[in-house]
Amino acid sequence: MEVVRLGKTNIFVKKLGWGGIPIQRATEEEAIKVIKEVVDMGVDLIDTARAYTNSEERIGRALQEVKKTVVLSSKSHVRSEKIYDDVLLSLKNLQVKKINIYHLHNVSSFNDYEKVMGPGGAYQGLKRAQEEGLIDHIGITSHNLSILERAIKEEKFAVIMVCYSFLEPAAAEKIFPLAKEKNLGILAMKPFSGGVIENAGAALRYVLATPDIVAIPGSETLAKARENWEIFRSKAPLNDEDRAYIDKLRKEFDRQFCRRCDYCQPCTQQINIQLMLGIKSVVKRFGSPEEVKWIKDVVEKARNCTECGECLPRCPYQLPIPELIKKNLAWLDSLKPKGIF
Numbered sequence: 189m190e191v192v193r194l195g196k197t198n199i200f201v202k203k204l205g206w207g208g209i210p211i212q213r214a215t216e217e218e219a220i221k222v223i224k225e226v227v228d229m230g231v232d233l234i235d236t237a238r239a240y241t242n243s244e245e246r247i248g249r250a251l252q253e254v255k256k257t258v259v260l261s262s263k264s265h266v267r268s269e270k271i272y273d274d275v276l277l278s279l280k281n282l283q284v285k286k287i288n289i290y291h292l293h294n295v296s297s298f299n300d301y302e303k304v305m306g307p308g309g310a311y312q313g314l315k316r317a318q319e320e321g322l323i324d325h326i327g328i329t330s331h332n333l334s335i336l337e338r339a340i341k342e343e344k345f346a347v348i349m350v351c352y353s354f355l356e357p358a359a360a361e362k363i364f365p366l367a368k369e370k371n372l373g374i375l376a377m378k379p380f381s382g383g384v385i386e387n388a389g390a391a392l393r394y395v396l397a398t399p400d401i402v403a404i405p406g407s408e409t410l411a412k413a414r415e416n417w418e419i420f421r422s423k424a425p426l427n428d429e430d431r432a433y434i435d436k437l438r439k440e441f442d443r444q445f446c447r448r449c450d451y452c453q454p455c456t457q458q459i460n461i462q463l464m465l466g467i468k469s470v471v472k473r474f475g476s477p478e479e480v481k482w483i484k485d486v487v488e489k490a491r492n493c494t495e496c497g498e499c500l501p502r503c504p505y506q507l508p509i510p511e512l513i514k515k516n517l518a519w520l521d522s523l524k525p526k527g528i529f
Protein backbone atom coordinates (compact mmCIF):
# COMPACT_ATOMS: atom_id res chain seq x y z
CA MET A 189 0.00 0.00 0.00
CA GLU A 190 1.24 3.45 -0.88
CA VAL A 191 3.21 5.15 1.86
CA VAL A 192 4.01 8.87 2.02
CA ARG A 193 6.84 10.65 3.82
CA LEU A 194 5.53 13.70 5.67
CA GLY A 195 8.35 16.00 4.62
CA LYS A 196 10.97 16.96 7.20
CA THR A 197 9.13 15.09 9.99
CA ASN A 198 10.45 11.90 8.42
CA ILE A 199 7.19 10.25 9.46
CA PHE A 200 6.11 7.61 6.97
CA VAL A 201 2.37 6.86 6.87
CA LYS A 202 -0.10 5.34 4.46
CA LYS A 203 -1.59 7.68 1.94
CA LEU A 204 -5.01 7.24 3.54
CA GLY A 205 -5.28 8.51 7.09
CA TRP A 206 -8.43 9.10 9.08
CA GLY A 207 -10.12 12.25 10.39
CA GLY A 208 -11.92 12.44 13.71
CA ILE A 209 -14.72 14.95 12.96
CA PRO A 210 -17.59 12.59 12.07
CA ILE A 211 -17.32 10.29 15.08
CA GLN A 212 -18.72 13.11 17.20
CA ARG A 213 -22.10 12.22 15.67
CA ALA A 214 -21.88 8.49 16.43
CA THR A 215 -22.84 6.89 19.71
CA GLU A 216 -19.95 6.23 22.08
CA GLU A 217 -20.07 2.50 21.37
CA GLU A 218 -20.21 2.92 17.60
CA ALA A 219 -17.41 5.52 17.65
CA ILE A 220 -15.06 3.22 19.57
CA LYS A 221 -15.87 0.35 17.18
CA VAL A 222 -15.14 2.50 14.13
CA ILE A 223 -11.81 3.78 15.48
CA LYS A 224 -10.66 0.28 16.44
CA GLU A 225 -11.65 -1.11 13.06
CA VAL A 226 -9.93 1.74 11.21
CA VAL A 227 -6.67 1.02 13.04
CA ASP A 228 -7.06 -2.74 12.59
CA MET A 229 -7.56 -2.22 8.86
CA GLY A 230 -4.19 -0.50 8.70
CA VAL A 231 -4.75 3.25 9.00
CA ASP A 232 -1.69 4.66 10.75
CA LEU A 233 -2.46 8.38 11.03
CA ILE A 234 -5.42 9.77 12.97
CA ASP A 235 -6.29 13.45 13.02
CA THR A 236 -8.48 15.12 15.61
CA ALA A 237 -8.81 18.49 17.38
CA ARG A 238 -9.70 20.08 20.69
CA ALA A 239 -12.66 21.61 18.88
CA TYR A 240 -14.18 18.26 17.90
CA THR A 241 -16.02 17.89 21.23
CA ASN A 242 -15.57 14.24 22.35
CA SER A 243 -13.38 13.12 19.41
CA GLU A 244 -10.03 13.14 21.23
CA GLU A 245 -11.44 11.27 24.21
CA ARG A 246 -13.07 8.62 22.05
CA ILE A 247 -9.86 8.13 20.08
CA GLY A 248 -7.91 7.87 23.35
CA ARG A 249 -10.30 5.23 24.69
CA ALA A 250 -10.28 3.18 21.48
CA LEU A 251 -6.50 3.24 21.19
CA GLN A 252 -6.23 1.66 24.62
CA GLU A 253 -7.95 -1.39 23.17
CA VAL A 254 -5.81 -1.85 20.06
CA LYS A 255 -2.26 -3.11 19.95
CA LYS A 256 -1.00 -0.97 17.07
CA THR A 257 0.46 2.51 17.44
CA VAL A 258 -0.62 5.30 15.14
CA VAL A 259 0.66 8.75 14.31
CA LEU A 260 -1.52 11.26 16.14
CA SER A 261 -2.33 14.74 14.92
CA SER A 262 -4.41 17.22 16.90
CA LYS A 263 -4.95 20.96 17.01
CA SER A 264 -6.26 23.90 18.97
CA HIS A 265 -7.94 27.22 18.21
CA VAL A 266 -6.31 28.92 21.20
CA ARG A 267 -4.38 31.89 19.82
CA SER A 268 -2.15 32.72 22.80
CA GLU A 269 0.67 30.73 24.39
CA LYS A 270 -2.02 29.25 26.62
CA ILE A 271 -2.37 26.74 23.79
CA TYR A 272 0.17 24.85 25.92
CA ASP A 273 -2.68 23.99 28.32
CA ASP A 274 -4.68 22.63 25.38
CA VAL A 275 -1.76 20.37 24.48
CA LEU A 276 -1.87 19.00 28.05
CA LEU A 277 -5.61 18.40 27.68
CA SER A 278 -5.14 16.69 24.32
CA LEU A 279 -2.49 14.41 25.84
CA LYS A 280 -4.85 13.51 28.67
CA ASN A 281 -7.78 12.88 26.31
CA LEU A 282 -5.72 10.82 23.88
CA GLN A 283 -4.07 8.97 26.80
CA VAL A 284 -0.57 9.37 25.40
CA LYS A 285 2.67 10.98 26.57
CA LYS A 286 3.39 12.63 23.25
CA ILE A 287 1.45 13.84 20.19
CA ASN A 288 3.30 13.55 16.91
CA ILE A 289 1.86 16.63 15.17
CA TYR A 290 0.06 19.54 16.82
CA HIS A 291 -1.44 22.29 14.66
CA LEU A 292 -2.55 25.86 15.00
CA HIS A 293 -6.17 25.24 13.99
CA ASN A 294 -7.83 27.16 11.16
CA VAL A 295 -5.77 30.34 11.03
CA SER A 296 -8.24 32.29 8.96
CA SER A 297 -6.87 35.80 8.36
CA PHE A 298 -3.51 37.55 8.26
CA ASN A 299 -4.42 39.29 11.53
CA ASP A 300 -5.00 35.89 13.05
CA TYR A 301 -1.69 34.67 11.61
CA GLU A 302 0.22 37.60 13.05
CA LYS A 303 -1.40 37.03 16.42
CA VAL A 304 -0.46 33.36 16.62
CA MET A 305 3.08 34.00 15.39
CA GLY A 306 3.69 37.15 17.47
CA PRO A 307 5.00 37.58 21.04
CA GLY A 308 2.86 35.59 23.48
CA GLY A 309 1.14 33.89 20.53
CA ALA A 310 0.15 30.24 20.17
CA TYR A 311 3.26 29.35 18.18
CA GLN A 312 5.38 30.09 21.26
CA GLY A 313 3.13 27.86 23.35
CA LEU A 314 3.61 25.02 20.87
CA LYS A 315 7.38 25.62 20.81
CA ARG A 316 7.42 25.20 24.59
CA ALA A 317 5.41 21.98 24.30
CA GLN A 318 7.87 20.77 21.67
CA GLU A 319 10.92 21.63 23.78
CA GLU A 320 9.40 19.71 26.68
CA GLY A 321 8.87 16.67 24.46
CA LEU A 322 5.06 16.83 24.58
CA ILE A 323 4.72 17.19 20.82
CA ASP A 324 7.10 16.26 18.01
CA HIS A 325 6.14 18.62 15.18
CA ILE A 326 4.22 21.86 14.73
CA GLY A 327 1.68 22.24 11.96
CA ILE A 328 -0.82 24.80 10.72
CA THR A 329 -4.27 24.39 9.19
CA SER A 330 -6.20 26.96 7.18
CA HIS A 331 -8.85 27.25 4.49
CA ASN A 332 -7.05 30.29 3.16
CA LEU A 333 -4.32 29.36 0.68
CA SER A 334 -2.57 32.74 0.89
CA ILE A 335 -2.03 32.25 4.62
CA LEU A 336 -0.68 28.76 4.07
CA GLU A 337 1.58 30.10 1.33
CA ARG A 338 3.05 32.63 3.76
CA ALA A 339 3.37 30.03 6.52
CA ILE A 340 5.26 27.67 4.19
CA LYS A 341 7.60 30.43 3.01
CA GLU A 342 8.41 31.45 6.59
CA GLU A 343 9.56 27.89 7.27
CA LYS A 344 8.29 27.70 10.87
CA PHE A 345 6.15 24.59 10.36
CA ALA A 346 6.82 20.95 9.57
CA VAL A 347 3.32 20.08 8.34
CA ILE A 348 0.43 21.92 6.72
CA MET A 349 -3.18 20.87 6.48
CA VAL A 350 -5.18 22.15 3.52
CA CYS A 351 -8.59 21.55 1.89
CA TYR A 352 -8.28 19.48 -1.26
CA SER A 353 -10.89 17.84 -3.44
CA PHE A 354 -12.02 17.95 -7.05
CA LEU A 355 -14.27 20.87 -6.07
CA GLU A 356 -11.35 22.59 -4.32
CA PRO A 357 -8.31 21.66 -6.41
CA ALA A 358 -6.42 24.98 -6.09
CA ALA A 359 -3.91 23.68 -3.51
CA ALA A 360 -2.41 21.39 -6.14
CA GLU A 361 -0.98 24.41 -7.93
CA LYS A 362 -0.63 27.01 -5.23
CA ILE A 363 0.44 24.98 -2.21
CA PHE A 364 1.74 21.48 -2.94
CA PRO A 365 4.80 22.42 -5.07
CA LEU A 366 5.88 25.07 -2.56
CA ALA A 367 5.34 22.75 0.41
CA LYS A 368 7.36 20.05 -1.32
CA GLU A 369 10.15 22.50 -2.12
CA LYS A 370 10.34 23.42 1.57
CA ASN A 371 10.09 19.76 2.58
CA LEU A 372 6.82 20.05 4.50
CA GLY A 373 4.37 17.23 5.17
CA ILE A 374 0.97 17.72 3.53
CA LEU A 375 -2.30 16.57 5.07
CA ALA A 376 -5.24 16.96 2.69
CA MET A 377 -8.50 17.58 4.52
CA LYS A 378 -12.10 17.60 3.29
CA PRO A 379 -11.75 15.21 0.32
CA PHE A 380 -15.59 15.17 0.22
CA SER A 381 -15.74 18.98 0.48
CA GLY A 382 -17.53 18.87 3.81
CA GLY A 383 -20.13 16.32 2.66
CA VAL A 384 -21.00 18.03 -0.64
CA ILE A 385 -19.46 15.19 -2.68
CA GLU A 386 -21.44 12.03 -2.07
CA ASN A 387 -19.56 9.69 -4.40
CA ALA A 388 -16.71 8.46 -2.17
CA GLY A 389 -15.01 6.58 -5.01
CA ALA A 390 -14.67 9.57 -7.32
CA ALA A 391 -13.71 11.86 -4.43
CA LEU A 392 -11.00 9.63 -3.01
CA ARG A 393 -9.60 8.36 -6.30
CA TYR A 394 -9.12 12.00 -7.32
CA VAL A 395 -7.28 12.94 -4.11
CA LEU A 396 -5.28 9.71 -3.88
CA ALA A 397 -4.00 10.24 -7.42
CA THR A 398 -2.07 13.30 -6.19
CA PRO A 399 1.48 12.40 -5.14
CA ASP A 400 3.08 13.14 -1.75
CA ILE A 401 -0.07 14.02 0.20
CA VAL A 402 -1.99 12.13 2.89
CA ALA A 403 -5.78 12.24 2.67
CA ILE A 404 -7.70 12.23 5.94
CA PRO A 405 -11.38 11.49 5.29
CA GLY A 406 -13.42 10.83 8.41
CA SER A 407 -16.15 8.24 8.86
CA GLU A 408 -18.72 7.75 11.60
CA THR A 409 -19.90 4.30 10.53
CA LEU A 410 -18.08 1.04 9.94
CA ALA A 411 -19.60 0.86 6.45
CA LYS A 412 -18.11 4.20 5.43
CA ALA A 413 -14.73 3.43 7.02
CA ARG A 414 -14.58 0.12 5.13
CA GLU A 415 -15.69 1.72 1.87
CA ASN A 416 -12.95 4.36 2.07
CA TRP A 417 -10.32 1.78 2.96
CA GLU A 418 -11.37 -0.48 0.09
CA ILE A 419 -11.10 2.42 -2.38
CA PHE A 420 -7.55 3.05 -1.16
CA ARG A 421 -6.58 -0.62 -0.99
CA SER A 422 -7.81 -1.38 -4.51
CA LYS A 423 -5.43 1.27 -5.99
CA ALA A 424 -7.92 1.79 -8.84
CA PRO A 425 -7.31 4.97 -10.83
CA LEU A 426 -10.03 7.45 -11.75
CA ASN A 427 -12.36 5.87 -14.31
CA ASP A 428 -14.63 7.36 -16.99
CA GLU A 429 -17.64 7.22 -14.68
CA ASP A 430 -15.70 9.17 -12.03
CA ARG A 431 -14.68 11.77 -14.60
CA ALA A 432 -18.27 12.22 -15.77
CA TYR A 433 -19.41 12.61 -12.16
CA ILE A 434 -16.63 15.13 -11.45
CA ASP A 435 -17.59 17.18 -14.53
CA LYS A 436 -21.25 17.10 -13.57
CA LEU A 437 -20.64 18.21 -9.99
CA ARG A 438 -18.17 20.90 -11.00
CA LYS A 439 -20.79 22.34 -13.35
CA GLU A 440 -23.52 22.07 -10.74
CA PHE A 441 -21.43 23.86 -8.13
CA ASP A 442 -19.84 26.43 -10.39
CA ARG A 443 -20.40 29.78 -8.68
CA GLN A 444 -22.26 27.99 -5.89
CA PHE A 445 -19.59 26.27 -3.84
CA CYS A 446 -18.03 28.23 -0.99
CA ARG A 447 -14.35 27.40 -0.36
CA ARG A 448 -14.53 28.77 3.23
CA CYS A 449 -11.58 31.07 2.61
CA ASP A 450 -13.19 34.16 4.25
CA TYR A 451 -11.76 36.54 1.63
CA CYS A 452 -15.27 38.07 1.48
CA GLN A 453 -15.10 39.31 5.07
CA PRO A 454 -15.78 41.60 6.83
CA CYS A 455 -19.51 41.56 6.24
CA THR A 456 -21.20 44.83 7.13
CA GLN A 457 -23.72 42.86 9.21
CA GLN A 458 -21.16 40.49 10.77
CA ILE A 459 -22.72 37.53 8.99
CA ASN A 460 -20.68 34.34 9.00
CA ILE A 461 -20.87 34.04 5.22
CA GLN A 462 -18.98 30.78 4.77
CA LEU A 463 -21.06 28.99 7.39
CA MET A 464 -24.27 30.31 5.91
CA LEU A 465 -23.26 29.24 2.42
CA GLY A 466 -22.38 25.75 3.62
CA ILE A 467 -25.34 25.49 5.98
CA LYS A 468 -26.86 22.45 4.26
CA SER A 469 -23.91 20.21 5.04
CA VAL A 470 -23.51 21.80 8.48
CA VAL A 471 -27.13 20.94 9.35
CA LYS A 472 -26.61 17.45 7.93
CA ARG A 473 -23.52 16.97 10.09
CA PHE A 474 -24.43 18.68 13.34
CA GLY A 475 -28.22 18.63 13.51
CA SER A 476 -30.84 21.33 13.07
CA PRO A 477 -30.40 24.97 14.13
CA GLU A 478 -33.01 24.29 16.79
CA GLU A 479 -30.71 21.74 18.39
CA VAL A 480 -27.37 23.51 18.01
CA LYS A 481 -27.33 27.06 19.35
CA TRP A 482 -24.38 28.35 17.35
CA ILE A 483 -26.02 27.30 14.09
CA LYS A 484 -29.21 29.08 15.14
CA ASP A 485 -27.23 32.25 15.88
CA VAL A 486 -25.54 32.12 12.45
CA VAL A 487 -28.91 31.67 10.72
CA GLU A 488 -30.62 34.46 12.63
CA LYS A 489 -27.79 36.88 11.87
CA ALA A 490 -27.93 35.95 8.17
CA ARG A 491 -31.49 37.27 8.08
CA ASN A 492 -29.96 40.75 8.49
CA CYS A 493 -28.24 40.65 5.07
CA THR A 494 -28.98 44.03 3.51
CA GLU A 495 -27.74 42.91 0.07
CA CYS A 496 -25.29 45.81 0.24
CA GLY A 497 -22.97 43.83 -2.05
CA GLU A 498 -19.75 44.82 -0.24
CA CYS A 499 -18.67 41.20 -0.01
CA LEU A 500 -19.15 40.49 -3.71
CA PRO A 501 -15.93 41.89 -5.23
CA ARG A 502 -13.90 40.24 -2.49
CA CYS A 503 -14.96 36.69 -3.40
CA PRO A 504 -12.39 35.34 -5.88
CA TYR A 505 -14.92 32.73 -7.05
CA GLN A 506 -17.57 35.33 -7.94
CA LEU A 507 -20.17 33.68 -5.76
CA PRO A 508 -23.46 35.59 -5.68
CA ILE A 509 -23.28 35.73 -1.87
CA PRO A 510 -26.52 37.56 -0.92
CA GLU A 511 -28.46 35.43 -3.40
CA LEU A 512 -27.03 32.20 -1.94
CA ILE A 513 -27.75 33.38 1.60
CA LYS A 514 -31.37 34.02 0.64
CA LYS A 515 -31.62 30.64 -1.06
CA ASN A 516 -30.27 28.83 1.99
CA LEU A 517 -32.56 30.75 4.35
CA ALA A 518 -35.50 29.71 2.16
CA TRP A 519 -34.29 26.10 2.33
CA LEU A 520 -34.08 26.25 6.12
CA ASP A 521 -37.54 27.80 6.30
CA SER A 522 -38.89 25.07 4.03
CA LEU A 523 -37.80 22.52 6.64
CA LYS A 524 -39.92 24.08 9.35
CA PRO A 525 -43.32 22.58 8.41
CA LYS A 526 -41.73 19.13 8.29
CA GLY A 527 -40.64 19.56 11.88
CA ILE A 528 -36.94 19.18 11.05
CA PHE A 529 -36.13 22.78 11.98
Ligand code: SF4
Pocket residue numbers: 454455456457458459461492493494495496497498499500509510513
Ligand atom coordinates in the same frame (compact mmCIF):
# COMPACT_ATOMS: atom_id res chain seq x y z
S1 SF4 B 1 -24.38 41.62 0.93
FE1 SF4 B 1 -25.06 40.67 2.83
S2 SF4 B 1 -23.46 39.22 3.27
FE2 SF4 B 1 -22.57 40.64 1.81
S3 SF4 B 1 -21.57 42.22 3.08
FE3 SF4 B 1 -23.65 42.93 2.62
S4 SF4 B 1 -24.83 42.25 4.39
FE4 SF4 B 1 -22.94 41.05 4.40
Ligand code: SF4
Pocket residue numbers: 445446447448449450451452453461462465502503504505507509
Ligand atom coordinates in the same frame (compact mmCIF):
# COMPACT_ATOMS: atom_id res chain seq x y z
S1 SF4 C 1 -18.06 33.36 -0.26
FE1 SF4 C 1 -16.26 33.37 -1.56
S2 SF4 C 1 -14.76 34.59 -0.44
FE2 SF4 C 1 -16.39 34.08 1.01
S3 SF4 C 1 -15.64 32.25 2.04
FE3 SF4 C 1 -16.90 31.57 0.32
S4 SF4 C 1 -15.51 31.27 -1.39
FE4 SF4 C 1 -14.41 32.46 0.15
